[in-house]
Amino acid sequence: MNRREVRDTLAAAGVADGSYRIEGVHEPVPTPVDFLFLRQGRDGGWETGVYERGSHQVIARHSTEAGACTHLVSLAM
DSSP states (O other): OOHHHHHHHHHHTTOOGGGEEETTTBOOSSOOSSEEEEEEOTTSSEEEEEEETTEEEEEEEESSHHHHHHHHHHHHO
16 A cells, blocks of 8 residues: 555545645645644654644654555554
């Protein structure tokens, strides 16, 4: 699964548009107050987590995009 497929999966499942952000694919404007995220990490891997109260809290780091995508889906559903 890749980032675009995750967006399609979450949309089809009825997950609220503003409840998640996928770097480079789904970046709601205006930025919601809190949301789940999937982004590329500084080390070249991938991160999933939650943004709340102005801070990104990484829940997990992943070596592959597919792993991060699967984790985001599990968090959102």
